[in-house]
Amino acid sequence: MTRTATDTPGLLLEPPSGGAFRFDPGALCLELLTTGGPGRLAAYEVLHGPPALLRWVADSRLPAGLRLAADDAEVAAARALRDALWGMADARAHGRDADPADVCVVNAAAAAAPLVPRIGADGSRQWAPGATVARLLSTVARDAVDLFTGPYAHRIRECGSHDCQLLFVDISRPGRRRWCSMERCGNRSKVRAHRARTSDGPESSDGAEPSEGGEQ
Template sequence: MTEPAIGLVLHSSEGVAHRFDPGALGLELLPTGGPGALSHYEVLNEPADLARWAAASRLRPDPGGLVVSPEDVAAARYLRDALWHIAVARVHGEPLPAPDLVVLNEAAAWRPPALRLAPDGGRTWRTPITGTQVLAAVARDAVELFSGPYADRVRECSAHDCRLVFVDVSRPGRRRWCSMEHCGNRHKVRAHRSRSQAYEAPEG
């Protein structure tokens, strides 16, 4: 049985789909929108939106077993904005903002989903799963990430017009792009054009 691909399917401003794997559940919530100018990308507007995101995330819960309320959506946006502030501070080596740590730590104290062992030896979740439990799992993963051995590998995409954040869990530790399909490919195209122009013979 083929394992489902890890990562979220995002769409560029041109409508081109590409897969973005931020490397951790605690960062998967960020592409749903964010504070300030990032609110332009908001997609968490109703319970179905949060349920859809959860089903596509690393948690992979059964969509039919999710119970999400409007209050869960508001809490998700609140937690996500706090995670943005914490992640950006971590990327730039700045002190982690105290008010956002309060939000994160409170969410991490909630009860997460309960794991179950399936008959085939796989892992599944005890249902129903509430939106609060989903957010608890996200928050706990973020605490592990920002306090763990990969905390120094939390990075922003190197593209000048991309703010996506990821953790580089590769062995070489040289990941630069949110996605090679998107920003990495755009960089290669620009570099190729630049080299081509440099080799053009001058007119005269």
């Protein structure tokens, strides 16, 4: 999947099957999961080299302006952290204990110094010099520590669609989010439900399908 940054919250995902949609997983660490993953998720791998990692940084919820260089070994470290996060998030979403090996990977990354923000001379938020991939991965891992030990840990979920594996944390006040995106899986579910209700009855007068909306 590729991502395109805009002012709209979330990442613009472009599946190989087509049908781009916007997805907000609710946390920085979960944004990294959109770049691929272990096992069957390898089919969606996009972190094939340093440029791809830097594109993810630019498209992520990290504040703009971060400048860093990456090499192949650092990209491999990013993939290792991502795969560990996938294991932990998937386990949490399905009520399983996390694999201790995955926890060790996250803790090791978090132990490094993180990225350092600062206030610029013009009053804007900036990044302190010395940003590295190790600091980036520490920032992502620390975000994961906050998520998995915080008040929303029980709200890490898998999309409710049977054919979608995207994971998110529901930070909404009502806590009823079911879909990766109403633009994609939520609306598809509503369309299927509508067709099931009308399959044995008369079609609506204008033949219109239900519009996007309702719970996320």
